[in-house]
Amino acid sequence: MTREIIRTNQAPAPVGPYNQAVVAAGQLVFAAGQIALDPATGTIVGEGDVARQTEQVFANLKGVLEAAGATLQDIVKTTVFLVDMNDFAAMNAVYAQYFDEALAPARACVEVSRLPKDVRVEIECIAVKP
Numbered sequence: 001m002t003r004e005i006i007r008t009n010q011a012p013a014p015v016g017p018y019n020q021a022v023v024a025a026g027q028l029v030f031a032a033g034q035i036a037l038d039p040a041t042g043t044i045v046g047e048g049d050v051a052r053q054t055e056q057v058f059a060n061l062k063g064v065l066e067a068a069g070a071t072l073q074d075i076v077k078t079t080v081f082l083v084d085m086n087d088f089a090a091m092n093a094v095y096a097q098y099f100d101e102a103l104a105p106a107r108a109c110v111e112v113s114r115l116p117k118d119v120r121v122e123i124e125c126i127a128v129k130p
Contacts (some may be wrong), residue, residue, distance in 0.1 A: 029128070
């Protein structure tokens with residue numbers, strides 16, 4: 001199996017032993033979880049505002065996927081991590097703006113006790129390059 005490591009300055013640099021994304025078998029894109037970190041400044045966007053943080057997460061995912069030769073529309077699976085399931089409606093309202101309901105990816109949403117840098121939301125995804 002071939003693997004291609006994806007790195008871009010359009011999303012935050014990894015802060016540990018992982019990559020922004022890995023393309024496997026030339027077509028499957030496994031994107032690491034993204035948080036609301038501005039890649040240009042290294043600061044958290046939308047402190048405490050899950051909707052604003054979700055927007056930044058999607059901007060970061062878009063940057064990673066584009067570097068891998070894919071788009072948000074190529075996503076087939078997402079996993080959403082929330083520190084409070086009460087934030088689900090606000091996150092979901094933003095999330096819904098990025099996908100046509102008929103073609104939306106499969107999704108899991110999990111409440112966790114804490115996320116890096118105390119953000120409210122993190123999203124990872126799997127995409128299939130066209």
